[in-house]
Amino acid sequence: MAFLPYKTKSIEKIRLLPKKERMDRMRRAGYNLFFLNSGDVYIDFLTDSGTGAMSQDQWAALMRGDESYAGSASFRHMQKAVRDILGFPYVIPCHQGRGAENVFNSSLVKNGMIVPGNAHFDTTRAHIEHNQGLPLDCTIAAAYDFRSRNPFKGNADLKKLERILQKYSGRVAYILLTVTCNQIGGQPVSLENIKNVSRLAKRFRTPLFFDIARFAENAFFIKMREKKYRKWPIAGIVREMMRYANGALMSAKKDAIMNIGGFIALRDKKLFQELGPRAILMEGFLNYGGMAGRDMEALAVGLGEGIDEEYLNHRIGQVKYLGEEMAKIGIPVLQPFGGHAAYIDAGRMLPHIPYNQFPGHALAVAAYIEGGIRGVEVGSLMEGRDPETHQNKKARQELLRLAIPRRVYAKEHLDYVIGVFREVWKKRKNIHGVRFIYEAPILRHFSSRFSIEAKPR
Ligand SMILES: Cc1ncc(COP(=O)(O)O)c(C=O)c1O
Incomplete structure (x- = not known):
């Protein structure tokens, strides 16, 4: 070991x-x-999920929590960490991953809409279905083949995805890639696959989002298993992964090594403005979204430690x-x-x-x-x-x-x-x-x- x-x-x-x-x-x-x-x-x-041991730096950060309802400094620290590490300019804090899923899907998924991707996590699927949408699993067949040693079993099957994008044209809410893919063994998605899915998404004018609960572990597998990135630092691989997404949903209880917390990270101001009022309704004001200031402070530290x-x-x-x-x-x-x-x-x-x-x-x-x-x-x-x-x-x-x-x-x-x-x-x-x-x-x-x-x- x-x-x-x-x-x-x-x-x-x-x-x-x-x-x-x-x-x-x-x-x-x-x-x-x-x-x-x-x-x-x-x-x-x-x-x-939420069961990790926080570091002394995270515990110290807790003490700096700014619990102001609005304009909290802890929110800005968390926002900066999300910007610096993931590259998304807009962030909506949420109490945990499914809080983010609730805000996000209740806005983007309408009756009969499709959300294809690799295998969705159970709460994700439940939120899509709760909004009368249909989650579709387009993971490669190797993911379900016990004998296969494919190093990226989390990859989306591009042909299957393309067929679905064609078949349901006009009804696809967004594409979701879960990195790593919990439902099929914590298996990673390669950067090559991310790029190809992004190409398809652009061709069909469909937004691409990531479920990034375990993005750092995914980046580590890319470094280990995808030759081209062997010499890249994890931080560089993370930025490269995120470049292809319109935004991401995060349960901070995993790779940000938090006991609670989450967020929606976005590239697009318009979508941020659309989701904001829902977040206030369902989670809390935009500067805390169901998290304590001290937790946002520790999250900012944990996000960095997670990519070590x-x-x-x-x-x-x-x-x-x-x-x-x-x-x-x-x-x-x-x-x-x-x-x-x-x-x-x-x-x-x-x-x-x-x-x-x-x-x-x-x-x-x-x-x-x-x-x-x-x-x-x-x-x-x-x-x-x-x-x-x-x-x-x-x-x-x-x-x-x-x-x-x-x-x-x-x-x-x-x-x-x-x-x-x-x-x-x-x-x-x-x-x-x-x-x-x-x-x-x-x-x-x-x-x-x-x-x-x-x-x-
Ligand atoms: C891939 C993935 N997405 C979303 C979630 C939901 O996150 P939370 O438990 O913080 O609501 C989980 C939780 O295990 C997960 O593994």
Whole structure:
């Protein structure tokens, strides 16, 4: 693994409950890991979102927070960081990524409009659908091919995208590229693909936006995997990526290493003026948008720390280490390894569990019971139901995502996780599927409850 470019200054105690108690906690949580108390979890790989460790510079910046309702200096500091690092002149702060999605999509997406791109994240898709739009997945086929080692599985399929732009001419709200692509394994998009998508977007006079929750990790992969950019600094690659976008939506809880926050960044003043009133209505006045001044201050610092190459090298190295060790056990993991998480192909690991008993979720339950590890399903459970037929949609892959929080866990923690999964692997045939006791109507993975047929031994 790459060398660790930071050391620990403050610690948080964690504990491992006895197995009997873990089984009890899981039952009481309705076999939904979102309902577990964090103190009952030993290693929390539920998400890398908002779970990172802030640096001493970010904590110091918090103290400089200007909490004025209007004209806050902290807003200007954040605006400057967005301008300097990403190159967008206009910024609308939002309380988190989905706040930005709400403001943005309620303005740009109207009844029956299409939003093509690579695989949209679940909240993004939900916001597009909520505004009666249709999100369309144009990711390359390799993204869903377990055997493929394509280094840029997040790329958009240009032919498919072109066909859609032609077919739905006049109805395409915008094109969205998510960098990296969370829904398909944290896989990156190449700069070559970004340029080609931008060319198509211009040809069809359609704006191109990025979901930049993990833009820095994407830039690191471009440096590592796209020969032309090997010698470029990460900051240069980031600027080059952003040059092709009309704007970007950011959940600052990822690559800005914040516990909360987000923004919309724009190139165009007219669109900024159009979105502004909605942002005030839904998030807050334009100088804070649902964020505290201190958080905007820390965001300005975090955005810079997120593109530090040594940090990125270690972070991406952690994901690779976890993935490689899992693969050595025989566990089917998505490769090449992505940016923020190791993804286990639970559909392959547990072929005896049908998709509508959610193998990824069943594996998540088993990992908690075996070792107090919390991961999350990315598969048919998250996919939800078809809005017209109300049938369970069958995801293209049934995954368990083990997302690594930024700057939080050390190699010892990863080794513990690998040991637990060695045991889970041995017991895999005894893992049973889950059924709904209560099914939540939207974003159901967050708040449904389940029964389990039989518990793993
Ligand atoms: C790619 C992507 N976009 C948007 C979001 C939504 O961001 P937030 O959780 O801050 O609302 C997420 C959250 O995980 C994400 O991964």
